[in-house]
Amino acid sequence: MRIQENVSLRDHSTMRLGGEAHYLAEIKNIRDLQEAYSWAAGNHLPVIMIGRGSNIIWRDEGFGGLVMVNKIMGREVLAEDNHSATLKIAAGENWDEAVKWSVDKKLSGIEYMSLIPGTVGAAPVQNVGAYGGELAYTLLELEAFDARLNAFLKLQNHECGFSYRSSRFKTADRGRFFISSITLNLRKAPPAPPFYESLQRYLDEHGIDKYTAKTIREAVIDIRQNKLPDPEKVSNNGSFFTNPIVEAAKFEELKRAYPQIKGWPVADGRIKIAAGWLVEQAGFKGVHDQQTGMATWPNQALVLVNENAQSTQNLLAFRQKILDKVQQMFGIPLEQEPEILP
Ligand SMILES: Cc1cc2nc3c(=O)[nH]c(=O)nc-3n(C[C@H](O)[C@H](O)[C@H](O)COP(=O)(O)OP(=O)(O)OC[C@H]3O[C@@H](n4cnc5c(N)ncnc54)[C@H](O)[C@@H]3O)c2cc1C
Structure with missing residues (x-):
């Protein structure tokens, strides 16, 4: 197992943003895993294990510890x-x-x-x-x-x-x-x-x-x-927000104001609302944001796409525009699905 130093994390997230990992190792078997972990523990370094990076976004500051990329096959x-x-x-x-x-x-x-x-x-x-x-x-x-x-x-x-x-x-x-x-x-x-x-x-x-x-x-x-866009060709993390679940009374209130709203009941009687519909109604369908270099996918507004963003900060600024507008229109705080690391 080889421990690499100062590795760009952009290729380890399908959003292709973020800084460098101080250390990174490909883990090909259980022995590698144990060795890498012991090495990091011995050097008092934090450790993160990742796969393809399709549900993570790296901060611009990067990661000061060891990133273990899981490549154990079989x-x-x-x-x-x-x-x-x-x-x-x-x-x-x-x-x-x-x-x-x-x-x-x-x-x-x-x-x-x-x-x-x-x-x-x-x-x-x-x-x-x-x-x-x-x-x-x-x-x-x-x-x-x-x-x-x-x-x-x-x-x-x-x-x-x-x-x-x-x-x-x-x-x-x-x-x-x-x-x-x-x-x-x-x-x-x-x-x-x-x-x-x-x-x-x-x-x-x-x-x-x-x-x-x-x-x-x-x-x-x-x-x-x-x-959906293919993350190997278009930089994205799939659905960027999860579908919010609201009380039935809140849904009825929204339905009066927006008869087209899409929702379906979940086991406890509350209603799950299609986050994509909320983002679309908030005016973000097929948007290309010049300020941040971010966009939403034309066929699914829930997918945020990095067209030419320079940093994770750009992505976060675009995210905030969507969050603010959805909150203002519907009174619903959307929750993010991909994880921001570390
Ligand atoms: C276009 C697109 C469509 C998607 N559609 C869906 C969908 O329909 N449904 C859905 O559920 N998800 C979807 N996703 C999200 C994503 O594909 C899944 O979350 C997937 O499981 C992430 O796999 P990964 O190897 O890329 O994980 P990573 O992004 O590398 O890691 C994700 C998280 O898992 C942890 N992790 C990774 N590997 C390990 C491990 N071996 N041990 C411990 N922790 C680990 C990481 O630390 C991180 O917290 C989509 C993503 C994209 C880009």
Whole structure:
């Protein structure tokens, strides 16, 4: 394992902004992980583990510690019966390639999350989800290095604190666990309706009535490719704000003022509002902001794009314009999805 010094972090975030890492190492196996961590601990340096950088933005000041880039590879089928298969996938694998691998095996459960950028190891951190699926529905357990106990351990699904786009890895235990693999249990039965509304609409419009993991994956890929920019070509972090959840009374009040507002009930009776709609109504659809070099994606205003921003400061200034306008119009404070590091 090689520890590099003064490495630009721009290529380690798909927003392509931010300063330098004092130290950076590619972690290719468990031994690298232990060695790198011990080296940093011995030098009293903070450590961050990342994957592809599709959900992070680096500050202009950079990071004064060690960035560990997870490149641990490997996939295996651990067990199989007539109904399901148990797959173990190393954290550095590309998430979408892992989805394809499972779909090629005619297994169902994660096809709804096709084409989500990034690595397998980051998927539990925000409990990745899309089109009605989320990682927590199929994850059995994961393996991680626990920096507090200085040991590798396994965490079962119920120990991960999963919720909507969140987990203990993103909240109470942020930075404590370095995930090295995940284990999923996927079904052999094909996916069955009811499907997520926009997915079902796509299936109907395209006359697809044979539901398999493959047909669902292809549908999701087509929908996503039409709506979202490819982060390898266009600098962005996907949805920049999460969908806010408001009390039913607040939603009714908004509906009187904005009859077109889009919302859907969640389990506790509150209403989740489409953040993209709020941003669009606030006048930020397809905007190119000359002052900051930032833009919003024409097909999805929720995606902030770095066209020619000079710094993370530019991005934060553009973000503030959106936050202020949405707050002023709707009285809703939007929450940011990608994490600003450190
Ligand atoms: C165009 C686009 C579309 C997207 N669509 C979706 C979507 O539909 N649904 C969705 O949920 N997300 C979506 N995202 C967000 C992103 O793809 C996911 O959050 C993904 O899991 C991030 O993976 P990554 O490897 O890039 O993680 P990074 O951005 O590198 O890291 C994200 C976080 O995880 C931590 N982390 C990473 N790897 C590890 C590890 N091995 N151990 C411990 N901590 C780790 C990092 O420290 C950081 O806190 C989208 C992003 C883009 C750019």
